[in-house]
Amino acid sequence: MAQVRPMRADARRNYERLLKVAAESFAEHGENASLDDIAKRAGVGSGTLYRHFPTRQALLEAAYVDRIEALAGRADELAEQLPPGEALVEWLNELCVGTIQVRGMKALLGSAVTDGSSAAVTACGTSVKGAMGRLMEAAQREGVLREDIEPIELLRLAHGVATASEMADKQGGQIRRYLSLLTDGLRPGAED
Amino acid sequence: MAQVRPMRADARRNYERLLKVAAESFAEHGENASLDDIAKRAGVGSGTLYRHFPTRQALLEAAYVDRIEALAGRADELAEQLPPGEALVEWLNELCVGTIQVRGMKALLGSAVTDGSSAAVTACGTSVKGAMGRLMEAAQREGVLREDIEPIELLRLAHGVATASEMADKQGGQIRRYLSLLTDGLRPGAED
DNA sequence: TACTAAACGGAGACAGTCCCCGCTTATCTC
């Protein structure tokens, strides 16, 4: 392991400022917030922004890692409080809510489960995949979830459900409805 | 009804050229193809493009209406050839394939089923909704599709499935897989 | 042929991305 010398104090300061401003900007303007504008608001030149975060993805990820980690943590919390099947559904719901309501997170979560996404994004997707995997295994042990499905597949489907819900209602009011259509299937008799 | 005088010959010519070039460009570069570039390739100024098609949506729609009509027509064809349940699934599959493979159509179909989309787009979505409605009714009459679901909901879910499939594989190789997860549901025993 | 309204087209204002490179400054050494 190569010794990494610590960041220079001014660099660290700027890095942190950028992260803070970026989170605000993405929340306010969505994933396409102007990067030059973020740099300006943080009081740095655009060169500085692009040095710290070479791509929009990189900045997006850095700005939201903690939120995503929290989401992953939430899975284990739910697993303790609810029976496996319900915990899974509940977490899927929270995942979809986050996807829709926290602007900018959709792109991030999306690319985390997309084939061929960058290694950097993969790192951030790993904990979400792990969380999903744990919930699914528990549900499968209980016999309430089919065996022939992978965590990444369900993550993608959740993203799809979020997309569908968003088309119906920007606030995510249809998430539970569409989620239940997915869990129950389209055949008759599935209606509760 | 006000008499609409016919388009001037040069205007009509340009209109048609633009449409042709636009379809090619969207196919090649996706929904974000440069509009100025389309104008250039069609041999007209950008002013002319924006006069005929005030927004990207308008151009996208005009370029793909025939394809969408064809898709709607395909529904009735399938309805004649297959039992209702299969016809529905088959059409959903073709819908998803189109959504993914014909670049530019995703945005269009998406906005057609989105709450609050423009009147212009609504017109183009109407025939798709009609086609979906007919297939669903037949399936419901046969008792192979739950009763408590609307055409627009299934269109949105199909869009979601297409989104999910696209994340797995840009070519749409997973469409049938994800579609079957939707139709069968996530409970055990649904695996065929 | 001459008129006129319809239509054209491209210059230019604006916004965004991203890189380059001369300048500044934090940190280390003595």
Place this chain on the structure above:
DNA sequence: GAGATAAGCGGGGACTGTCTCCGTTTAGTA
């Protein structure tokens, strides 16, 4: 503390794209 040095800064500028405005051209008409 003073000086050396490389890490880091920052904004100018090239580029790409959107979209409008308005002087010019031309199809259709009489």
